[in-house]
Amino acid sequence: MYSNQGYLSELLVERGVITPEEIEKAREGLSPNQGVVDLLVAVGDVSEEQVAQTIAASAGTDYVDINQHSFTEQVFQGMDVEVAQRFQAVPLQDDGTYMTVAVADALDFETLDSLPHVVGREVNFVAATPSAITKALHDNYGVESEGEDSGTSFTVITEGETEVADANDAPIIRMVSNMLLEAFRLRSSDIHIEPLETTLRIRFRVDGRLMEVDSHPKRLLPAIVARVKVMSGTMSIAEKRIPQDGRIQMRIGGKEVDLRVSTVPSNHGESIVMRILDKSSLLLGLPELGFFTDDEQVMCELMGLPDGIILVTGPTGSGKTTTLYACLNYINKPDRKIITVEDPIEY
Numbered sequence: 001m002y003s004n005q006g007y008l009s010e011l012l013v014e015r016g017v018i019t020p021e022e023i024e025k026a027r028e029g030l031s032p033n034q035g036v037v038d039l040l041v042a043v044g045d046v047s048e049e050q051v052a053q054t055i056a057a058s059a060g061t062d063y064v065d066i067n068q069h070s071f072t073e074q075v076f077q078g079m080d081v082e083v084a085q086r087f088q089a090v091p092l093q094d095d096g097t098y099m100t101v102a103v104a105d106a107l108d109f110e111t112l113d114s115l116p117h118v119v120g121r122e123v124n125f126v127a128a129t130p131s132a133i134t135k136a137l138h139d140n141y142g143v144e145s146e147g148e149d150s151g152t153s154f155t156v157i158t159e160g161e162t163e164v165a166d167a168n169d170a171p172i173i174r175m176v177s178n179m180l181l182e183a184f185r186l187r188s189s190d191i192h193i194e195p196l197e198t199t200l201r202i203r204f205r206v207d208g209r210l211m212e213v214d215s216h217p218k219r220l221l222p223a224i225v226a227r228v229k230v231m232s233g234t235m236s237i238a239e240k241r242i243p244q245d246g247r248i249q250m251r252i253g254g255k256e257v258d259l260r261v262s263t264v265p266s267n268h269g270e271s272i273v274m275r276i277l278d279k280s281s282l283l284l285g286l287p288e289l290g291f292f293t294d295d296e297q298v299m300c301e302l303m304g305l306p307d308g309i310i311l312v313t314g315p316t317g318s319g320k321t322t323t324l325y326a327c328l329n330y331i332n333k334p335d336r337k338i339i340t341v342e343d344p345i346e347y
Contacts, residue, residue, distance in 0.1 A: 001130055003108040005035035008051070011058050012037070017050050048129035052104070056127035059106040064126045066090060066102050066136055080173055081141045083118050086230050087111045090128070090136040097121060102128040102136075114237035117226040120172050172223040175216075176231075180259075182213065184252050189276055189317025193228075195221050195269035208315040221269045228272055232261050241265055245344075248274075260346065277346055284326050289319070303330050321346055 002008050012018045018040065026039050040046040049063075056063040069092060076084075078094045079101075089111065093100040099121045103111055106127045116123045183191050183204050190205035200221050202214040216224075229235040232246030248259040260275040286296055302310055310327070312320050332338060 001038050002035060002051070002055075002105050003110075005037045008037050008055070008107070009040075011054050012040075012046060012051070015054050015057070017054060018046055048131055052127045052129045055106050059125070059127065061106055061124075062126045064092070064102055064128055066092065066128045066132045069136075071136070071140055076140055078121065079119050082233070083115070083230055084137055084141055086233060087115055088130070088133050088137075089115060090133055090140070092126070094121070098124060100124045100126060102126050102133065104128060104130040104133045110236065110238040114226050114230075117223045117237075118172070118230055120223060172220070172227050175220075176224060176227045179214070180250070181252065183274075183276060184257065186213075191272075191274040191276065193221075193224060193272040193274075195266060195271060197268055200224070205317050208317050218268070225263065225270050225272060228261060228274070229263070235261070235263070240270055258346075260344065275346075284322060284329070286326050286330055289323060289326055299327070300330065303327055 009018075009023050013020055013023065022040070022045060023036060026036050026043075026045070030036060030039055037046070037051060041048055041051060053063045071092075075091045075094050078096075078099060079089070079091045084090060088104050090102045091099055092102055099119055101115065101123050103125055104127075105111065106125045112125065179191065179202060186204055186206050188204035188206050189208075190210075192201075192203040192205070192210065194201045194203065195218055198218055200216040200218050201212060202216070203210045203212050205211075225240075226237050228248075229237045229244075229246070231248045233248075235244045235246040243262065243264045245263075246261045248261060250257045250259065255278065258277040260277060262273045262275075263270045264273075265271075286299055289296075291299065302308075312323055314320050328338060328340070
């Protein structure tokens with residue numbers, strides 16, 4: 001729950017909230033992946049309020065009981081649900097330039113460093129209790145608490161309603177959403193976000209060829225990278241020195257779409273490649289692939305052989321994976337066991 005529990009336990013001792021002996025006793029009862037402060041709160045030796053007040057004092061900020069805060073609908077337009085859930089953050093005030101945000105851990109470096117880039121504002125952090133954060137997220141965003149069955153998580157972008165739905169979103173959120181929509185509309189297989197010396201180049205791969213579709217000031221790179229990483233839910237925003245991989249699940253125009261995301265550090269900043277994987281293509285059979293009749297017959301004959309190797313080659317985005325999945329659909333029968341070996345697993 002808290003980022004640096006060893007340091008936080010020392011702060012609690014310094015403030016006289018708990019004794020070193022109680023800390024040592026708690027450590028003896030720790031279960032795997034459990035922090036000492038989490039355990040102290042769980043057994044009632046320390047309250048969430050005491051921890052939040054200790055964090056606030058150390059971070060030089062205020063402790064706020066957000067259960068008593070009056071929220072307005074407008075304040076949530078500057079931070080979308082994915083960002084709020086990823087950082088366990090709740091916006092309290094927003095004037096378009098400065099945003100006051102309550103977080104459960106105001107000592108977490110990644111949150112302090114990344115959130116201003118994501119929301120596109122200067123952020124004044126205040127401390128709140130985790131349970132109050134969870135309640136506020138549920139009441140105002142509809143986020144289910146940990147342990148509830150939330151099903152598959154999707155970023156929903158509706159093609160026909162984009163401008164209306166996103167009119168009040170942060171500019172970077174709108175920019176990334178519109179970029180994804182345009183790539184999907186053009187039936188792109190890849191999105192390349194490439195930092196150059198002074199600009200940020202956006203290219204789509206369409207029909208196997210890269211085409212430049214937009215460019216932006218390079219200063220927008222950190223915010224765009226942070227937004228994409230937040231959407232993945234697993235990639236570290238603070239880590240910029242090593243390559244990272246992640247996935248984004250989306251629903252665009254009623255279709256379920258997967259994005260395979262890769263970031264690589266470069267001379268001018270992190271470069272991003274997003275591979276667009278349309279799940280509906282998994283349902284295609286050989287007749288839907290557009291083969292000539294003779295070629296389709298040859299493919300069916302090959303699929304009927306008891307053994308052998310079929311080599312499918314072609315440039316990026318030419319349909320190799322789609323063709324192979326169509327072949328698998330053709331031979332997939334109740335009396336057959338099929339195992340695929342994929343690196344990476346695309347679907």
